[in-house]
Amino acid sequence: MSVFDLAGRKALVTGGAQGLGAGMAEALANAGASVMIGDVAEETGKATAEAIGKDGATTGFVKLDVTDDAAWEVAITATVAELGGLDILVNNAGIEISALVVDIDANDVRRMCEVNIVGPMLGMKHGLRAMRPDGPAGKGGAIINVSSVAATIPFPGIAGYSATKSAVDRMTRVAAQESGKLGYGVRVNCLYPGLVATEMGLGLASDMAKLGLWPSAEAAVGDVIGLTPLGRLGEVADMADAVVFLASDAARFVTGIGLPVDGGMGM
Structure with a gap:
């Protein structure tokens, strides 16, 4: 059996209705995982789940506003119930609002903080609770947070976005430390996608x-x-394959890292 084989594992991908998230969900399914798509875009999300499932994968959709604590509880509960567990959580949902620093709108920054920081923070909260030994899934697993090359380079016009994606890196590493020290059995890593x-x-x-x-x-x-x-x-497949790697046994001794998948842009 390949170390990249995810047969029998259950995944939840946020922002999975389209773009990178849809590609990540499809790649996980192709590797053998059952996949739940969580997104605010209900119609598109259901269509994506149905399309991925046509090849025989077990898929589902749950409406999920990642900024809402209660919505996370519902999404995790639905994933465990419908898929039979939770082994992989991909915190991919995010937004980007461009602006020069001299023209920053505080409300835009607050919105990016809510989606890009609070969202994955709540995801890790509920994902760890579900996957740790006393949780409803209880078998450990992997959490992959999606940061950005913007967290590693000073690119103009995206100060707010860069700040939020830098935060994703920091909280990933803290969660990995806590998970390891408390015996949760959950690896926590993040990905730095380049421009796709x-x-x-x-x-x-x-x-x-x-x-x-x-x-x-x-x-x-x-x-x-x-x-x-x-x-x-970058291509969607570049990022999706990296998610499969971090979710798989090929990365069994990898936690607390930020993996650049940017063609070397952020070196």
Whole structure:
């Protein structure tokens, strides 16, 4: 059996309705896991779960606002009940609102903090409670938080987003320490994706032009590629395969890290 085989494991992916989250959910399913998609986009999320399930994987959808403590309790309970447990939690849901520092809107920053910091913090809270020995799943497992290359480089126009994604790294490492010391049996790691041509990634490039930082979105993308030693943008599969690795036994002695999947951009 391959160390990347996730047969028999149960996963919850937040922000899994589209983009990176949908790709991560599909990759986990392809590796053998049963997958629950958690998202605020109910119609899209259900369609994604159904599409992934057409190849025989067990899938489901639960409506989840990651900023809501009670919604997390419902989502975890539904995942354990419908899938028969919880071994993998991917905290992928996030938002990005671009702005120059001189034009920062406090409400935009607060919103990013709610989704990008409070969201995965609550996810770890409820995920650890479910996976630890006295929890309803009780078999340990893996939590993967999605940070960003923006946490490792000073990229203009995204000060608020960069700050929130830097926070994801710090709280990942603290949770890994606590899980290890308290015997929860849960590995906690985070991922630093590079720029991917998803709706969110292309929107970021467009914002850079609107802010006057680049003459066009295409120029912004071109400079990102120029800063990337591997010479291309990231692909959804690059990030999804890294999630499978961190969730699998191939990473059985890996916890408390931030894994760059950015083509070398953040080195």
